[in-house]
Amino acid sequence: MFDCARLRETVLAAWTASPARFREDANAEEDFALGGYRDRLVVELAQNAADAALRAGVPGRLRLELRDGVLLAANVGAPLDAVGIEGLSTLRVSGKRDEAGAAGRFGVGFAAVVSVTDAPAIASRETGGVRWSRDETAALVTARPELAAELAGRGGHVPLLRLPFSDESLGGLADGVPDGFDTVVRLPLRDEAAEQAVRQMLEEAGPALPLAMPALKVIEIEVGGRSRTISAEGRHVVAESGVFLPEQVAELFADRPTEERARPYWEVRWAVRQQPGEARGGDVPRVVHAPTPSDEPLDLPALLIATFPMTTDRRHVAPGPLTDFLVRRAAEAYIRLLGELPRTPELLDLVPGMMGKGALDAAIRREIIRLLPDTPLLPAIGAADPVPGNQARAVLGSGEFLEKISGVVPGLLPAGWASRHPALTTLGVRRVELADVVDMLTGDAVEDRDPAWWRSLYETLPADDLEAIAAVAVPLADGRLVRGPRGTLILSGAVDSAALAPLGLRIVHPDAAHPLLLRLGAAEATPRTVLDDPLTHAAVAESLHSADPEPVAQAVLALVEAAGLTAGEAPWLADLALRGADGELYAAGDLLLAEGSLAGLIDPDVPFGVAAPELVTRFGPNVLAAAGVLDGFAVVNDADVLLDPADCDHDLDLEDEWLEAVLDLVHDQLPDLDVPPVAPEFTAVRDLEYVADWPAALALLSRPPLRAALRPLRVVAAGQTVEVPSYTAWWLSRHPVLDGRRPTSLRLPSGDPLLFGLYGDAPAGIDETALELIGVRSTLDALLSSHGGPDELLDLLADPAVEVDRAQVRALWIALAAVDPARVGPPEAVRAVQKGSIVVAEVAEGPGPVVVEAPDLLPLVADRPLVLAPFDLAEALSEVLDLPLVGEIVTGSVTSSGVERPVPEEVRSLLPSAPPTYVDHENLLVDGVPVPWRFFEGKVHASGVEGLARGLAWASGQWGDRLAVAALLRDPGRVPLLLAEADLDPVTSL
Known part of the structure; x- marks a missing residue:
């Protein structure tokens, strides 16, 4: 049994001798119970249980049971002894100061019971028990007159835990220790509020308790018939500890109380869940444990228990050199923890960010982050040991892809690690973008890779970002390794690779061919795609200057034949060097087929050759014609042609003059146009200047398909469409192609009678629509509406050799009167009536011609050439011809009397x-x-x-x-x- 009476008398005597001591003890107990330890009841009970197990050297076990308003806490381990009772009844005097690993260090934890009970009791099976009572303590204090004033000043409040009582009056609490346990704490709860507070603390109890107190292996909790067990199983724990040397104590404990200096031990422990996929620390409070929970926030996904020095309220870590020391040890232990965990991407979730939730949290994070980049934590493909973050590389992609490039990218992290996780930056990992990886897949790093390796690489390349992999290297059949599939060709069965060798094409090695290359710009090597390849175009363009153009010609002609090209479909082939019948080399466009329709039409003295007979025999006239050899007229086809002298050049005879005429026409209709017009479709017949047999040539040109080249050209300008003469029609209109006469000097046999005498008759037997398209005149209205038509008519009328009668002249003047004067240039001579005869009158000589607007003025100008038309048209005709009216040159006054x-x-x-x-x-x-x-x-x-x-x-x-x-x-x-x-x-x- 404990001598509780002696301890009570000692305390009462001290209080009586010094009432201030009474007040001090009462205030201290109240501060602890209502302040720092107000919600620490379960933690402090667990701490005492852990220390008892540690002293006894047995696995700790605690049972907490809330029943009928009473909380019972039973534990195993060393029983209650006199030193223990003294520690429980003495504030801030711990009996555990020499016990390494003990959770209790300050001698104040048991004060937490005062927050919920007025009559706590504790007993061990072997040594008996002790109890405390607020009522009995108050009675003893009241009996001391010296303390009456202090007691009155406190409203009767007394320090409950300073006066212990024997547990005999409890009916032997020691006999009530549950089976299997050594000690029991009995706490009759003060009221319903206290019971609710205890219930909440029991519900919140979790694995943090056994993790913070390793000696305590199991905690059993029973509330209202519902039981649960708490343990530290399933956690990975890393612990570091040590003993301070005397000089370290002097340095690190200089600002700490004497009781703490007597315990020169330190310990740091981290704990995380072991199961993959589980929240690392989600079921424990995110606070620092020292070793019991504090109010110091810690937002790391792990539990930290460390012997940090605490402030007097036991809520916060005290700053100072000891805390700084433990911060460094905590960071080192955390690095060790990361190193011991499985190498899975979930490890990244344990890497802290920079922002902490408090000063201590931030300090620990900074120290961890400082150590991380140089710490070998990460797995690298092909590496036996982990690599530091600053030597690791992260690339997004499948596992197969990463395995492929691991020999090229050093320190490459496996699949699953190359995420956008912010921890990679903290670890110092360099994120390598896919495009950069592609750039690395060149040069010495891959020179020994065979084509099959490249195909397997294409199989694994991430194809959801084609732009990033667009420059991936491609092995060619000739042994070269080129950058990017664009411009390469993948062979198909229809193409003979050996025949294509002279063209210098970039043909993908057959063992490397993969559909991804087609998505990235490679082309399937069909005859047409090979012909469209820029290298084929270049080979054709340079063939005339080649020392041996025959292989290129044979390859290209074979492709033309295989592709089924038709004449004019690929006009650029006209530059292909081919052998002529005379043995000389010609551009295909300068060769004629001996039996072709064009050969009989052109002048034999023009610079054309004739295709070699052996070429005709081998490939046939159709293939040669498709390659540009002239069978009939060569046709130029183009699209979206900008009608500008700097851009419009198809090597056509007089093309620049045609363009100038077209632009004049367009500007006549759209005078405010400030940008060049565009021809969406352009078709023209070339080599017209070499024709000798025009009747036969016109017969060809007036029939399809060449007839399309005669149709007006649609031109788009300023959002409007204008029709202008096509190049072919314009060229023909300017040359003597109809019986030695220009088409614009002739009229259709069925044309307007008013044009009779002005134009000759066009030859019969030619389609009249075709004749009209090339400039043969059809009607007076069409002539006057055409560009330059009014001036042409006036020039004809001014020609004395042209015969017209008076009625025809009058009709022509009527038609001209309707023309916009802005479209007509002032004539130098006009057809007029003078003294009854039709004459050609010079405008600038003698009394010039005048336009008569009234019949009563005729006698006044009887000797002058007269332009006669209906009087209501006289003014308009005067403006068109820039001639005066009679009334403008005579007075017309009546000078006689009547x-x-x-x-x-x-x-x-x-x-x-x-x-x-x-x-x-x-x-x-x-x-x-x-x-x-x-x-x-x-x-x-x-x-x-x-x-x-x-x-x-x-x-x-x-x-x-x-x-x-x-x-x-x-x-x-x-x-x-x-x-x-x-x-x-x-x-x-x-």
Whole structure:
């Protein structure tokens, strides 16, 4: 039994002698119970159980049972002894200071019971027990008058744990120790709030307790009939510990209390789950354990237990040299922990980031991160030992791909490690992008790889980012290793690789061929793709300058035959060097087929050769024609042609002049155009300048397929479409291809009669539509609407050799009057009427031609060449021809005197709008010239019946009735007859 009475008397005597000591003990217990240890009950009970097991050298076991408002805590290990009772009843005096590995270090942990109970008790089976009572303590204190004032000042609150009592009054608590346990703590809970707090602490208890206290192997918890067991199983633990040397104690403990210096031990322990895929530390509080939980946050995915120095409230780690020392030891132990765990990508989840949740967390992280890059933690493909992060490389890709490139990329991490995990950066791992890996797969690193190895590499390459792998090396059949599949060819069964050798093509080695290369730009080597290859184009372009062009010619002709090309389909083949019948080399486009249709059309003196007979025999005329040898006319086909002198060049005769004419046409219709127009489709017949037999040539050109080259060219400019003459039609229109005459000097036999005499007749037997396309004139309207057509018509009319009659001239003037003057250049001579004859009048010589706008002015210009047309068109015609009207060159004033007379009443039957009077002159003079009539300043002036009739008809706006008015004036009796005749006029004349 313990001598509790002696201990009580000793404490009471101390309090009585110094009431301040009473107050100090009461305050201290209250601080611990309500402050630092208020929620540490379960932890402190576990700590005492762990220390008891450690002292006894047995596996620790603790049972916590909450039943009927009482918490029972039973444990195995060393029993309660006098030293223990003294430690429990004395604040901040621990009996464990010499015990290495003991969890309790400060002698205050048991104070946590005061937060939930007023009558705690503890007993061991062998040594008995002890209890404490707030009520009994208060009674003893009250009996001391010296303490009455202090007790009153505290409202009756007394330090519960300072006065122990024997457990005899409990009916022998020691006899109630559960079977299998050595000691039991009994805590009758103060109230419902205390019970709820204990219940919550029991529910929150987890593996952190046995992990923080290794001596405690199992914790059993039973609450309300529900039991569970807590242990540290399934965790990987790394522990480091040591004993401080005296000089270290002096240095590191200089700012620590004396009790702590008496325990010169340190320990650091880390624990994580072992099972792959489990949260590493998710079931333990994310705080530092020292060794019991503190309020110091630790956001690392592992549990840290270390002998950190604590502040007096036992909640926080105290800063200082000892803490700095343990931070370094904790980082080193954490590195060891990482090194002992399995080498799986889950290891990355244990790598800390830079940001901590507190000063201590940040300090530990910094130290770990400092050590990580140089620590060999990571597996490398092909390496027997782990490599440090700063020597590792991470590449995204499948395991097969990474195995393939492991010999090229040093320190390559296996599949699953090359993620975007931020830990790789912390470890110092260099992330190598796929494109960079592809760049590394060149040179000495892969020179000994055979083509089959490359094919297996293509099989594993990540194909979801084609841009990144676009430059992957490709082995060629000729032994070269080229960068990137674009421009390479993969052979198919239709192509003989040996025959292609002269072309210098980049043919993929058959053992390396893979469909991925096609996705990356390689082409299947069909006859057409081989022909389209730039190297084939280059070989053809250089063949004329080659020392031995025959192999290239044979290879290309074989491809043309295999591809089934037709003439004009590949115009670039015209540069292929082929042998002529004379043994000389020619470009294919400069050779003729001896039996071809073009051979009989062209001038024999032009610089064309004839294809060698052996070529014709071997490949046939169709293949040679497809290769550019001229069977019929060669045709140029192009698309999206920019009609600009700097870009439009197809090596056609007079192409620059045609382009200039086309641009003039386009700008006539779209004057504000500031960008070159574009021809979406361009077709032209070449070598027209060498034709000698034009009848036969035109027969070919007027039939399909060459006829398409005659159709107008559609040009797109400023969002609008304009039609212009095609090159072929334009060229033909400018040359004497129709019986030695230019098409623009001829008209269709069925053409407009108004063009008769102006143009000769085109030859019969040629399609008239084709003739019209090449410039043969068809109608006057078409001529005047064409570019330059009005000027052409005026030039013809100014040619004295051209014969036209008066009616034809009048009709032509009528048509010209409708033309926009801006489209016409002032003529130097015009066709006119002078004294009744048709003449060609020079505009700039003598009294020049004038346009007559009124019939009463004719006598004033009787000697001048007159341009005569309906008077209502005179002004428009004057502007088109840039000629004056008569009224612009004469005054037209009446210079004689007359008598004003009434207009005969009978005239109104024909001229209802005739003026009421007129001026009768015996001898009418205008500008001193005798004239029969004049309508001047709103008055009709006349001399004689004929003049009066014309003046009244003109003034009434019925000029066409002038003869009828004259007849009426001569014989008024004829009025009924004239009216009857007028009634018979057609409706359109009314």
